[in-house]
Amino acid sequence: MSWLPPVDDDDDEPWGQYDDSAVRERPNPKANRPRTKQRPAHEDAVVGRIIQVDRGRYLTLVDEGGDDEREVLATRARELRRVSIVTGDRVDVVGDVSGDEGSLGRIVRVHERRTLLRRSADDTDAVERIIVANADQLMVVVAAADPEPRPRLIDRYLVAAFDAGVTPLVVVTKTDLRDPAELIAPLQALGVEIVTSAASDPPLERLRDLLHGRTTVAVGHSGVGKSTLVNLLVPGAGRATGVVNAVTGRGRHTSSSTVSLRLPGGDGWIIDTPGVRSFGLGHVNPDNILTGFPDLAAIAEDCPRGCTHLPDSPDCALVDAVEDARLGDAGAARLDSLQRLLTTLMRPKEY
Ligand SMILES: Nc1nc2c(ncn2[C@@H]2O[C@H](COP(=O)(O)OP(=O)(O)OP(=O)(O)O)[C@@H](O)[C@H]2O)c(=O)[nH]1
Numbered sequence: 001m002s003w004l005p006p007v008d009d010d011d012d013e014p015w016g017q018y019d020d021s022a023v024r025e026r027p028n029p030k031a032n033r034p035r036t037k038q039r040p041a042h043e044d045a046v047v048g049r050i051i052q053v054d055r056g057r058y059l060t061l062v063d064e065g066g067d068d069e070r071e072v073l074a075t076r077a078r079e080l081r082r083v084s085i086v087t088g089d090r091v092d093v094v095g096d097v098s099g100d101e102g103s104l105g106r107i108v109r110v111h112e113r114r115t116l117l118r119r120s121a122d123d124t125d126a127v128e129r130i131i132v133a134n135a136d137q138l139m140v141v142v143a144a145a146d147p148e149p150r151p152r153l154i155d156r157y158l159v160a161a162f163d164a165g166v167t168p169l170v171v172v173t174k175t176d177l178r179d180p181a182e183l184i185a186p187l188q189a190l191g192v193e194i195v196t197s198a199a200s201d202p203p204l205e206r207l208r209d210l211l212h213g214r215t216t217v218a219v220g221h222s223g224v225g226k227s228t229l230v231n232l233l234v235p236g237a238g239r240a241t242g243v244v245n246a247v248t249g250r251g252r253h254t255s256s257s258t259v260s261l262r263l264p265g266g267d268g269w270i271i272d273t274p275g276v277r278s279f280g281l282g283h284v285n286p287d288n289i290l291t292g293f294p295d296l297a298a299i300a301e302d303c304p305r306g307c308t309h310l311p312d313s314p315d316c317a318l319v320d321a322v323e324d325a326r327l328g329d330a331g332a333a334r335l336d337s338l339q340r341l342l343t344t345l346m347r348p349k350e351y
């Protein structure tokens with residue numbers, strides 16, 4: 001496939017067809033004959049966690065939590081040049097894995113990913129850009145005011161989380177500036193964890209509980225106070241914080257790269273991503289949204305094939321279930337939330 005442009009080595013790299021994360025071997029033309037020339041097994045490889053990606057260099061944490069824990073800088077092996085390697089990936093590294101100044105290891109394998117958080121450039125673009133691999137949780141940070149909350153962007157983050165199989169968590173900041181009740185109400189029916197935060201009284205204990213032992217990706221529009229929270233949770237993280245521009249209402253995009261930060265005591269990770277302006281969902285399969293609503297998903301099995309589950313869909317089992325109260329008091333609100341997310345997925349961006 002040499003006509004394809006080389007994949008760049010950014011966290012934001014196109015991914016799309018390169019879904020085989022292991023080393024891709026040439027197809028065996030003599031299908032049934034065992035291959036005689038085996039790829040070296042790299043038995044001496046060490047396992048690392050990708051904590052940062054920068055222009056073809058991967059910062060890898062090796063022997064995590066062990067006596068010999070160290071950061072190893074590595075490149076990727078030639079045979080992996082079409083495979084994406086992103087923050088959070090687990091990889092096998094060979095070569096100079098000493099982590100000494102000037103040393104360079106070589107990544108020879110990307111382990112299978114548990115979860116994959118991704119977005120596309122826009123909704124018509126099926127090419128995915130991976131944000132982070134192997135995250136457990138997506139912490140969506142949104143300000144009650146300054147900058148103005150964008151409910152449709154929140155929906156987009158939630159869609160991406162459900163699609164990735166990652167648990168969403170919403171943190172509403174700047175509640176000192178505005179009562180967040182109106183913003184929170186529609187989120188409650190989603191069954192998503194919601195934490196509110198005011199500058200004078202950030203909910204650190206609550207957040208530490210929720211982040212404990214997990215890998216959490218923090219996302220949010222620029223200026224919402226994400227870096228402020230990250231700095232509180234990870235003292236010394238040194239995430240740049242910026243003042244929201246009073247004229248444009250925009251933050252200054254002060255955090256510019258995706259960085260993995262370890263919570264104090266080695267008690268989980270926060271992966272801080274730069275303020276994401278667009279969050280295309282062109283790659284998302286609507287069925288994956290439904291998996292975020294297990295109670296609804298079970299009922300939707302009785303829907304006609306190809307049912308959109310939207311208000312105008314004929315014979316939708318979910319609509320019936322809400323009407324005969326099978327889903328309880330919250331049923332209508334949950335179906336409404338699901339429909340809102342599904343509509344988000346089908347509509348062009350408008351936030
Ligand atoms: N009033 C108020 N201001 C806050 C709160 N949290 C953060 N801020 C301020 O909001 C501004 C933006 O905060 P940042 O932490 O830099 O925002 P960010 O989301 O990391 O922005 P980027 O780095 O651009 O992605 C800073 O001036 C913070 O001091 C809060 O709870 N209340």
Ligand SMILES: [Zn+2]
Nearest residue numbers: 303307309316
């Ligand atoms: Zn349906």
